[in-house]
Amino acid sequence: MPVIDLATTPLREFNSALHNIQKGSNDLSYEVANPRGSHAVAVGIDGPVMVDVNGSVGYYCAGMNDGGTVTVHGSAGPGVAENMMSGKVVIEGDASQYAGATGRGGLLVIKGNAASRCGISMKGIDIVVHGNIGHMSAFMGQSGHLVVLGDAGDALGDSLYEAKLFVRGAVKSLGADCIEKEMRPEHLQKLAELLEKADAKGVRPEEFKRYGSARKLYNFNIDNADAY
């Protein structure tokens, strides 16, 4: 397995190597040493590549991932797995602001805590956070699932569209148009599946509450015309 030492190899060279992997290649696993908070590590993967990063990363790690599996054995800075298309990103430590923002698919697992705006404008990505999430998470979430084993900060799901939110702990406050919803069998089943994929052991789907959109904000209401 190639080991890329970012103390000696320029990041651009490493990311280019990931982009240039040919279809059918057997060299699909990479290990990264000394990331030391570098930005944009393993951004733009577009195949079934495995990357293990040994240490903490900065902004936008694994952004736009399409089919890769990226594991960060440390913490991640702002915008981890932003706009992921498919594949899996695992952060063993904490994640900073807007983890998984605008993600269209794939699975993001954060084993520690996530900061504010986790899953902002999510569009199909599944996000599982083992710890807590910060304020304004899932703001304008359009589709996909956000699962939180710990607590959620202020204004969860503000201006939410159709993303489904599951929180086990306390929710500090719900954002505009976000309400608690009934947990039906299909939700319990989906949640069980996500918890298993995210390696969340000793947690039962029944312990979670589901939150979603009241759908009062996102269609124009003619009775409000005077307000404009």
Next chain:
Amino acid sequence: MCGIVGLFLKDSRLEPQLGQLLSDMLITMTDRGPDSAGLAIYGSATEGKAKVTIQSAKPDIDFADLERDLAEAGLPARVAVKSTHAVVAVAAARLADVRSVLAAIRPDVRIMGAGDSVEIYKEVGLPKDVVARFDIRSMSGSHGIGHTRMATESAVTTLGAHPFSTGSDQCLVHNGSLSNHNNLRRELIREGIAFETQNDTEVAAAYLTAEMAKGKDLGQALTGALDDLDGFFTFVVGTKSGFGVVRDPIACKPAVMAETDRYVAFGSEYRALVNLPDIESARIWEPEPATVYFWDHQKAA
């Protein structure tokens, strides 16, 4: 964007390395803002002595014979020149006189900061050049803060660089932009506070000074800032013995902190912290929005 760093040492054995550690932290943040850079270093205070850091655009002229001219004006002082800056050491009881005497004999000189222990060095240019120009690496101290600026409010000038110091041994660095600084400046001017720039950060620094002059401690003043300052901010502040951090309630400006038995450190990004001793075993966290974090040597002792 701006990059800010701060380091508050709990273990006095690290003090000789303060300048070195803080310099490396700030240089790492260079790509967050290339316009100007500055540092405040809290060194050891001498009983009965105070110091004033001054800056001149013409140091060869302004600083030549400054010691003699100050003495002739009735103000005995020691002057240590470092490039465009000089540190004027006077008896603490005479600190208030430095401003008026300098205004008379060196009207073009600007005061960067004053107090028992703080020295402030700031100039237009990159952190590596500012650090080298003032030989920051050789400085020791108990705590310090630094800033590399991407100008969004007010001009790219030496005075527009951070840290801003508006009170004795107080200084502040800021990442963000304030939206109510003009109103607040007018109110503070009415309270008798003088401003040197149109910069929003100077208003924040002056606000804290004014609040503390009313009897608040820094923690209380920072809590008040959350109500009275509007806009985006991550502030790192220093006082003679203290070090504080606060972010606005939206908290979109990045911040990461690390704490060990030996120090508390702040960086706009984790990259700024990676060279600190034993960072691997530090507690690392992102400061919560609208929450004041504060450490004080005097309270710890």
